[in-house]
Amino acid sequence: MTAIDTAFNYLGFASHATLARAGGDLLSAFTVSTKVGYFPASGGRARHSIDPVELRAALVRTIRDLGRAPDVVFLHNPEASMAAGDRGQEQLAAACGVLAEAALVGACGAWGIATWNLRAVAALATPLPAVPDVLMVRSGLLVGHEVLVAGEILARRWDVPVERRWGMSPFGGDLAGPPWRWSDPRIFLADAAGEPTAVQAAFRVAFELPMVGAVAVSTDRPDHLRELVDATGLAANAEFIGGYRRLLAERSARQIC
Structure with a gap:
């Protein structure tokens, strides 16, 4: 096993710190991918956001908790808080810009989009100003035709x-x-x-x-x-x-x- 995938919100928003503590010096031997897009909310729940300010803060905390820059950072289910139409296009473009900039300055090795319902993303007509290096989608025998085609x-x-x-x-x-x-x-x-x-x-x-x-x-x-x-x-x-x-x-x- 050479790769570990996690997310900012996993394990009650403690996955990065837990992984760093458990892995120690061995963590550098693994490719680590993570995701940003969910944030703590009242009552121990999580809320979704692709606001650029929050995404930047999540990236800073991710590097701090992991003790290193992740190899890949995904925008986590952007469809969960995208508005319809042109507004959604603007939101997605701004969020992708944050991750593309992070990769450019070395805050991550590469960036991507992880989407559960990628039909909402595929329906956008205007090209993004920056396109992802990696795409994560649902796979397997239980995935329907429309989702397979959209991916x-x-x-x-x-x-x-x-x-x-x-x-x-x-x-x-x-x-x-x-x-x-x-x-x-x-x-x-x-x-x-x-x-x-x-x-x-x-x-x-x-x-x-x-x-x-x-x-x-x-x-x-x-x-x-x-x-x-x-x-x-x-x-x-x-x-x-x-x-x-x-x-x-x-x-x-x-x-x-």
């Missing part, structure tokens, strides 16, 4: 190569619930040699839906993490995955009609 549109628009497209939430948050209890994603593997698990198959396929170079996943079990790392060596069945994409597109077309 691919953004990647092409911003000329983000596959290795800098990252996936997240490959299991939809819960491996114990449906559809994982009654489905077998191993049908999407090109070769089932070695008896891979259904979890491994679902994780491997998340690199194909959409095509991404990395997938962020959380776990508190070393054995589960080892299982997922081993899954990256599996081969996917391109024909079956292409057929699945066509089924998703047909289902979406029927719903629109």
Whole structure:
């Protein structure tokens, strides 16, 4: 394992300090990515903002708590507080400007956008003054056709190569619930040699839906993490995955009609 992904608001806004304390000198051996966009609110809750002043303050605290500049900083779910129309375009442009400037002065190695509902971002018509180096989107078998297409549109628009497209939430948050209890994603593997698990198959396929170079996943079990790392060596069945994409597109077309 060589990369760690976190966020300003994780672990009750204490993830950076906790990571620095736990990792110590070893942290410099890892690529560290994080996200800014959520801030403390009353009652222990979090509120979302892409206000440039707050984003700059979050970056300063991030470097202080980590004890180093992060390798990548994502604008965290900008759609959560973007206004509609031109105002939303202005807000997103200003927020992206803050992160682009941070990368320019060395406050982070690169910057990107991590978006849960990227259709709102993809719908903006005016080009951004600065485009992200990295794009993080939902990936895996539970992602719908519209979200897959929107991510691919953004990647092409911003000329983000596959290795800098990252996936997240490959299991939809819960491996114990449906559809994982009654489905077998191993049908999407090109070769089932070695008896891979259904979890491994679902994780491997998340690199194909959409095509991404990395997938962020959380776990508190070393054995589960080892299982997922081993899954990256599996081969996917391109024909079956292409057929699945066509089924998703047909289902979406029927719903629109």
